[in-house]
Each structure stands twice: as C-alpha cells, then as structure tokens.
Amino acid sequence: MKKIEDIKVTFIWGGREVTAWGDCDYKTHRVDIGPQGHREHYMADVPYDMSISRISVCHGDVDIANPEPELLEFAEQLLMEEADEQLCEAA
Structure with a gap:
C-alpha cells in the first residue's frame, strides 16, 4: 500500500474558512497502456x-474537537479529490 501524506484543502463551511489535513492510502496495479511508436508498450501504475x-x-x-459528521464527510471528499489530482500530476 502506498501513501500520500499531508494533503491539505481549504474551504468555506458555515461562513468560516476551514482547513482539512489528511493522508491518503492507495494500492496500484500495473496496466499496459498500449503501444507507443514502433511496437513499444508502456506500463503504468494505476491507483x-x-x-x-x-x-x-x-x-x-x-x-x-468534535466536527459535525457532514463536515468530516465533505472534507474527506475534498481530500480524495486533491489526492487524485496529485496522482494525476505525478503520472
């Protein structure tokens, strides 16, 4: 399992600026993304x-201290989107 540490997102919740920090764990598998050029195949680690x-x-x-469940759910969704974006930029 791989990890992206210290992902940070800032958003407005209830009229206040809130910052969420988190770590994302993910697995990868190798995928043949097809031939490029003269019969060369490229492999990619896909999360x-x-x-x-x-x-x-x-x-x-x-x-x-005790964030609302809706706030945690929204923050987790934004952190997942940021982690996905970071993985796409690294590829």
Whole structure:
C-alpha cells in the first residue's frame, strides 16, 4: 500500500474558512497502456482502492474537537479529490 501524506484543502463551511489535513492510502496495479511508436508498450501504475487514513479539521490554528459528521464527510471528499489530482500530476 502506498501513501500520500499531508494533503491539505481549504474551504468555506458555515461562513468560516476551514482547513482539512489528511493522508491518503492507495494500492496500484500495473496496466499496459498500449503501444507507443514502433511496437513499444508502456506500463503504468494505476491507483485504485483509495481511502483517507487520517483526517484533522481546523479553523485557523485551532483544531475542531468534535466536527459535525457532514463536515468530516465533505472534507474527506475534498481530500480524495486533491489526492487524485496529485496522482494525476505525478503520472
């Protein structure tokens, strides 16, 4: 299992700026992405089974002790999108 550490997203929740930090765990498998040029095949590590393993939510410099379930769900969704974007940029 591979990991992307310290993913950060900032968003507005309830009229306040909130920052979420997290780590994303994921697995990869090798995929033949086809011939390129003269019969050369290129292999790529394609991520799958992504999940957020650690998440913390804060307002400014203060951690939110008991965040609402909806806030955690929204933050996790944004962290997954950011992790996916980082993996696409690395490819």
